[in-house]
Structure formats: C-alpha cells, structure tokens
Amino acid sequence: MAAKKGKQFDPVETLNAIEEKFEMFQILNEEGVIVNEDANPNLSDEELVDLMSRMVFTRILDQRSTSLNRQGRLGFYAPTAGQEASQIASHFALEKEDFVLPGYRDVPQMLFHGLPLSTAFLWSRGHFQGGTIPENVNVFPPQIIIGAQYIQAAGIALGFQKRGTKAVAMTYTGDGGTSQGDFYEGINFAGAYRSPAIFIIQNNQYAISTPRELQTAAKTLAQKGIAAGIPSVLVDGMDPLAVYAVTRDARERALNGEGPTLIETMCYRYGPHTMAGDDPTRYRTSETDSEWEKRDALIRFRKYLEGKGLWNEEKENEVIERAKEEIKEAIKEADAAPKQKVSDFINIMHKGELPYNLQEQLAIYTEKESK
Amino acid sequence: MAQMTMIQAITDAMRTELKNDKNVLVFGEDVGNNGGVFRATEGLQKEFGEERVFDTPLAESGIGGLAIGLAFTGFRPVMEIQFFGFLYEVIDSVSGQLARMSFRSNGRFNAPVTIRSPFGGGVATPEMHADSLEGLVASQPGLKVVIPSTPYDAKGLLISAIRDEDPVIFLEHMKLYRSFRQEVPEEEYTIPLGKADVKREGTDLTVIAYGAMVQESLKAAEALEKEGYSLEVVDLRTIQPLDIETIIASVEKTNRAIVVQEAQKQAGIAANVVAEITERAILSLEAPVLRVAAPDTIYPFAQGENAWLPNAKDIAETAKKVLTF
Numbered sequence: 047m048a049a050k051k052g053k054q055f056d057p058v059e060t061l062n063a064i065e066e067k068f069e070m071f072q073i074l075n076e077e078g079v080i081v082n083e084d085a086n087p088n089l090s091d092e093e094l095v096d097l098m099s100r101m102v103f104t105r106i107l108d109q110r111s112t113s114l115n116r117q118g119r120l121g122f123y124a125p126t127a128g129q130e131a132s133q134i135a136s137h138f139a140l141e142k143e144d145f146v147l148p149g150y151r152d153v154p155q156m157l158f159h160g161l162p163l164s165t166a167f168l169w170s171r172g173h174f175q176g177g178t179i180p181e182n183v184n185v186f187p188p189q190i191i192i193g194a195q196y197i198q199a200a201g202i203a204l205g206f207q208k209r210g211t212k213a214v215a216m217t218y219t220g221d222g223g224t225s226q227g228d229f230y231e232g233i234n235f236a237g238a239y240r241s242p243a244i245f246i247i248q249n250n251q252y253a254i255s256t257p258r259e260l261q262t263a264a265k266t267l268a269q270k271g272i273a274a275g276i277p278s279v280l281v282d283g284m285d286p287l288a289v290y291a292v293t294r295d296a297r298e299r300a301l302n303g304e305g306p307t308l309i310e311t312m313c314y315r316y317g318p319h320t321m322a323g324d325d326p327t328r329y330r331t332s333e334t335d336s337e338w339e340k341r342d343a344l345i346r347f348r349k350y351l352e353g354k355g356l357w358n359e360e361k362e363n364e365v366i367e368r369a370k371e372e373i374k375e376a377i378k379e380a381d382a383a384p385k386q387k388v389s390d391f392i393n394i395m396h397k398g399e400l401p402y403n404l405q406e407q408l409a410i411y412t413e414k415e416s417k
Numbered sequence: 418m419a420q421m422t423m424i425q426a427i428t429d430a431m432r433t434e435l436k437n438d439k440n441v442l443v444f445g446e447d448v449g450n451n452g453g454v455f456r457a458t459e460g461l462q463k464e465f466g467e468e469r470v471f472d473t474p475l476a477e478s479g480i481g482g483l484a485i486g487l488a489f490t491g492f493r494p495v496m497e498i499q500f501f502g503f504l505y506e507v508i509d510s511v512s513g514q515l516a517r518m519s520f521r522s523n524g525r526f527n528a529p530v531t532i533r534s535p536f537g538g539g540v541a542t543p544e545m546h547a548d549s550l551e552g553l554v555a556s557q558p559g560l561k562v563v564i565p566s567t568p569y570d571a572k573g574l575l576i577s578a579i580r581d582e583d584p585v586i587f588l589e590h591m592k593l594y595r596s597f598r599q600e601v602p603e604e605e606y607t608i609p610l611g612k613a614d615v616k617r618e619g620t621d622l623t624v625i626a627y628g629a630m631v632q633e634s635l636k637a638a639e640a641l642e643k644e645g646y647s648l649e650v651v652d653l654r655t656i657q658p659l660d661i662e663t664i665i666a667s668v669e670k671t672n673r674a675i676v677v678q679e680a681q682k683q684a685g686i687a688a689n690v691v692a693e694i695t696e697r698a699i700l701s702l703e704a705p706v707l708r709v710a711a712p713d714t715i716y717p718f719a720q721g722e723n724a725w726l727p728n729a730k731d732i733a734e735t736a737k738k739v740l741t742f
C-alpha cells in the first residue's frame with residue numbers, strides 16, 4: 047500500500063494559471079468606443095488632439111520615407127505603419143528628462159523627444175552626422191544589435207537612481223528581441239536594483255519572417271517579466287489610450303521607487319521588415335494583413351475623437367500638409383550636409399587625445415583631402 | 418613608501434580614485450562584500466558604501482550594459498569582468514557598443530569606462546580563465562588596452578585608465594598578482610597610457626614584451642648577460658596604442674629585436690609590433706625580428722600549461738638566434 051500522497055505541486059497548473067492572467071488590456075476598442083471607462087487616462091482635449099496629430103504625422107512620415115527610399119533618396123528604413131499607438135502613445139507618457147533607447151524602427155519616438163528630422167534622415171542615409179544628438183535631448187542613436195538597448199536602459203535607470211534624478215529610462219525591442227540574452231539580463235538587472243526603467247516589447251508578430259510562435263513556448267511575451275520579478279502587462283498595441291495608460295502607470299511606479307515594468311504591445315507591421323528587400327508575402331497572407339488593418343490605431347482614434355468633436359477631415363489634412371512640408375524641409379537640410387571625409391571619422395573616435403596610429407592617419411588623410 | 422604586491426597596488430589605485438572623484442563607481446560579480454575573487458576590491462565597499470562599490474547579478478553582458486548606461490548619466494564606471502575568458506559573454510558591450518559610443522553619436526556621448534579583468538596562465542585555473550585574449554580587444558578601434566607588469570606601474574596606469582575620457586581595458590596577469598612586492602608610493606601618481614618603459618637597458622638586442630612575459634624576458638636577459646650579451650627589455654605596458662617612439666629608439670640603438678607574447682602566435686600583438694618595426698626601422702636591422710609566443714592550439718588544461726607557456730629559456734634561445742644571425 048503506497049503512502050498517502052499529500053497535495054502535489056502541479057507545475058503545469060501553475061504555468062497555466064500565470065498565463066491565463068495575461069489578458070490583453072484595452073480601453074478603446076476597434077470601433078473607437080471606450081470599453082474600460084475606469085481605466086481611461088482622461089487626457090485633456092488638447093492632449094488627445096496632440097496624440098492624434100503625432101500618430102498621423104508618423105503615418106505620413108512612413109509613407110514619405112518609403113517612397114524616398116524607393117527613389118534612392120533615403121537609405122536604410124524600417125517601416126513603422128501599424129505601430130503608431132505602440133510607439134507614439136508609449137512615448138507620449140514620457141517627459142523630456144526621461145531617456146529613450148530606441149531600436150532601429152523607433153525613429154518617430156526620437157523625433158518627438160527632440161531629435162531634428164534632418165538628423166534622422168542623415169542617420170538613414172548613413173552619414174556620420176546622423177548620430178548627432180542635441181545636448182538637451184535624452185535619446186541614444188538607434189540600436190542595431192537586438193537587445194543591447196535593454197541592458198543599457200538598466201544602466202541609465204541605475205544612474206538616475208544613484209543621482210536621485212526623477213526620470214525613467216525607456217527602451218524598445220520587438221517580439222524577436224525577447225529571445226535574446228540581453229533582454230533577460232536587462233529586465234533582470236533593473237529588477238534586481240529596482241531601477242526606474244520601462245521595457246517595451248512591440249510584438250508586431252514577426253521577427254523579419256519568423257512568426258512570434260516560433261520564438262518561444264511562452265503564451266505571452268509579457269509573462270517573461272514574471273520570472274524577473276517585475277510587474278508586466280500585455281496591452282492592445284493598437285489602442286493609444288491603453289498603451290498610454292499602462293506606460294504612464296509604469297512611469298509612476300518607477301518614480302515611486304517600485305522598479306521597472308515590462309510592457310508587451312500587441313501590434314502589427316503593415317510594411318516589410320526594412321526597405322532592403324524584405325518581401326512579407328513570403329511569410330504572411332493578405333487575409334492576416336487585413337485582419338490587423340481593421341484594428342488600426344488611427345481608424346479607431348479618429349472615430350473616437352470625431353465623436354467628441356475634436357477631429358475632422360480638415361484637421362487631419364492640416365497635419366498631413368504640415369508633415370509633408372516638414373519632411374521636404376528636412377530632406378533639403380540633409381542634402382546640405384557636408385561631404386563625408388575620413389578626417390572627420392578620425393576626429394570623432396575619441397573624446398581624449400588621438401592615439402599615435404590615428405594621429406598619423408589623420409595627417410595622411412588631411413593631406414589627401416586638401417588636394 | 419609601502420611594499421605592495423600588484424593586487425594591493427590595484428586596490429590602492431581604485432581607493433585613490435574613489436576618494437578623488439565621486440563619479441567613480443566600482444562594480445562586478447562578487448566585488449562588494451566579498452572584495453572580489455582575488456580580493457582586488459578588498460575593503461572598498463566598507464569604505465565607500467554600497468552605492469559606489471556594488472555587486473551585480475551574474476551576467477557579463479549585463480555588466481557591460483550597466484557600465485554604458487552609467488556612463489551616459491555622468492558616472493565613471495570601473496567594471497570588473499571576473500576572468501577575461503568571460504569576455505566572449507560581453508564582447509558586444511565592449512567592442513560593439515563602448516568602443517563605438519563617441520563615433521556613433523558624433524562625439525555627443527563618450528565612455529569613460531575602465532574594464533578591469535584578470536587573465537593569463539600559470540596559475541592552474543579551469544578552462545576559459547587563463548587565455549590571453551588581449552588581441553581581440555586591441556584590434557577594435559576605439560579601445561585602449563593596458564597590461565601592467567609591476568605593482569608600481571599597475572597603480573599609476575590604473576589611475577590614468579580611470580581618468581581617461583575613453584574606454585580602457587586594464588588586464589591584470591594573475592601570476593603577477595602576488596608574485597613579488599615593490600615599493601609603491603601611497604600618494605597618487607599617474608603613468609601615461611601609451612608609454613612603454615625600458616625595464617632593463619642594453620646594447621645588443623631589444624626584447625619587447627608585456628605582462629608576465631616581462632619578468633621572463635628579464636630572466637632571459639640575466640642569463641644571456643653571463644654569456645656576454647647585453648639585452649634591453651622594453652615593457653610595452655599599453656598594447657594599444659603602442660609607444661612607437663620608445664620601440665623604434667631602442668631598435669635603432671640595438672639593431673636587433675625579438676617580440677614576446679604569452680598569447681598564441683597567430684594574428685597577435687607581437688606580429689603588429691614586428692610590422693611597425695619593419696615599416697619604420699628596417700634599415701637599422703641587422704637580423705630578422707623574431708617572435709616568441711605560445712603555439713597555435715587551444716589553451717591547455719591546467720596540468721599542461723607549463724609545457725605550453727613561453728618562458729625565459731624560449732626567450733633566451735630566440736634571442737641568441739637573432740644575436741648570432
């Protein structure tokens with residue numbers, strides 16, 4: 047006769063219980079109707095219009111950037127359409143003193159944090175002045191190595207904490223990025239030190255061509271924060287009000303000394319991974335594309351604001367015209383950037399004195415360039 | 418003046434800079450309460466508090482990211498990689514991020530980060546602890562790489578590294594940590610980065626070495642003195658950037674040279690030094706410049722390392738080949 051068994055710990059049940067907790071948080075549904083009034087962040091009319099204007103600007107910038115790229119006038123470009131709420135509404139929750147560590151798709155957030163558009167264009171083109179961040183702008187040039195920005199965000203957050211600066215470090219990666227070691231190290235370090243960081247996963251469903259399901263057995267990406275012991279949330283990444291609300295909450299907790307938050311924004315990238323030859327028809331169907339397009343942030347937010355009498359076609363056209371004008375001006379400025387010289391590259395290698403090898407090479411190139 | 422081992426001199430340098438500059442932070446795995454696995458940070462947390470001298474979770478890449486973020490916020494991080502064999506875990510932060518910070522931001526951000534790390538063979542460590550990986554970082558534009566061979570140099574060079582506005586890799590040979598003591602001033606002093614030191618003057622041949630190989634080279638010089646040869650020993654101290662002036666002046670004086678490194682021979686620092694000599698002083702040479710280095714295998718396991726590591730005998734033999742060419 048076997049000994050009477052006590053209640054066994056059931057690891058499967060535990061996993062299921064955790065995963066079931068991660069329901070997608072929503073405030074504004076696809077029809078532009080508030081479905082969660084209690085959670086409404088109650089932005090002022092002015093703020094609502096500002097948020098909508100930023101998203102429209104970003105959509106136009108995406109369209110123009112795509113066509114400039116096709117004309118050979120831009121260079122590297124990672125399309126943003128479909129991610130406006132995820133990018134812009136999360137950034138809308140920040141203040142100027144907060145630090146933003148973007149991935150290469152996160153140029154719009156950099157612009158709204160103060161980076162001149164012409165500089166962003168220079169970065170796209172591959173000009174050495176494209177990484178010039180103005181003195182009072184707290185952003186780092188877009189990260190290329192997936193995940194590196196997560197550990198650096200933990201470092202900036204720890205720095206703010208040590209200085210007593212009331213600010214947060216916020217960083218972005220995609221669904222694929224959550225498979226990287228640096229992703230785990232970043233959230234774990236910030237959790238261990240209870241640093242004021244906000245980690246955003248923009249789950250746009252594909253890492254280039256690899257679908258989200260192939261990245262991990264985890265049902266949600268947000269739940270990965272649980273293992274690091276940090277508050278984590280799954281949010282409708284096409285709902286600007288929900289994205290704003292969860293980011294604002296995360297910021298408040300961070301400034302209260304309650305540590306970092308991990309946010310998964312469920313969204314979609316309408317375009318290709320980048321304009322450098324990716325063909326989404328190899329890995330997505332047009333049916334899936336149109337399913338997601340119905341949930342578009344601009345459509346639902348437009349409906350919501352029109353219902354409040356805050357938005358109309360005329361307003362939208364104003365923003366579109368202004369965007370086109372700004373883009374034209376910025377391209378003109380970018381066109382006026384100086385021709386690139388090796389001596390410039392040498393001069394920005396070090397803050398301190400140049401080592402002998404670079405000094406010698408500087409002399410050689412300065413001489414060459416003077417001819 | 419106090420007699421100090423190299424590790425005491427290193428601790429003293431960190432203490433000096435923690436005192437001098439409130440932006441200096443010291444961190445890594447086990448560097449806090451435990452004082453580091455070699456006791457390099459012994460007593461520093463007690464003296465300067467947990468805010469400035471602290472332990473990190475066990476993840477080298479994360480430590481590198483932390484250093485970068487702290488540098489953004491105006492700190493002067495001194496991070497430890499517990500053993501330099503763990504460099505592979507953090508190479509993106511070091512070569513992919515830190516080294517490029519100024520360039521990538523057109524000079525807006527700089528990275529006054531010092532990375533300290535023990536390395537080197539002869540102390541019977543497990544795998545991935547003893548490898549000489551300095552070539553990996555010395556080949557990355559944007560990084561400076563410093564390797565002291567004496568307690569006195571270690572203190573002055575580490576203070577300079579911490580004060581440098583750009584990233585510096587400071588490698589500490591484990592065999593030198595406690596192998597001998599030397600008079601080291603208790604007050605602060607600096608030794609400029611990128612400056613070699615003539616550890617022994619001679620007229621017949623120049624031995625160029627760094628790290629633990631400096632001591633081996635001095636032994637070889639002593640042995641050959643008995644045979645009537647006068648060897649000059651140049652300690653590079655900084656392997657990137659090299660001190661071309663000192664190297665060339667010595668070679669032009671002796672007209673013969675060998676270059677010694679503990680690392681495997683292939684694609685190494687010694688090859689770079691030989692190339693610099695041939696580009697700049699070939700007409701002064703009376704013989705080929707030869708190298709002494711470890712063979713191009715994987716670093717052997719503990720019981721095999723003494724058969725593999727270059728030593729004074731190898732150096733003396735190679736020196737004689739060049740002297741009698």
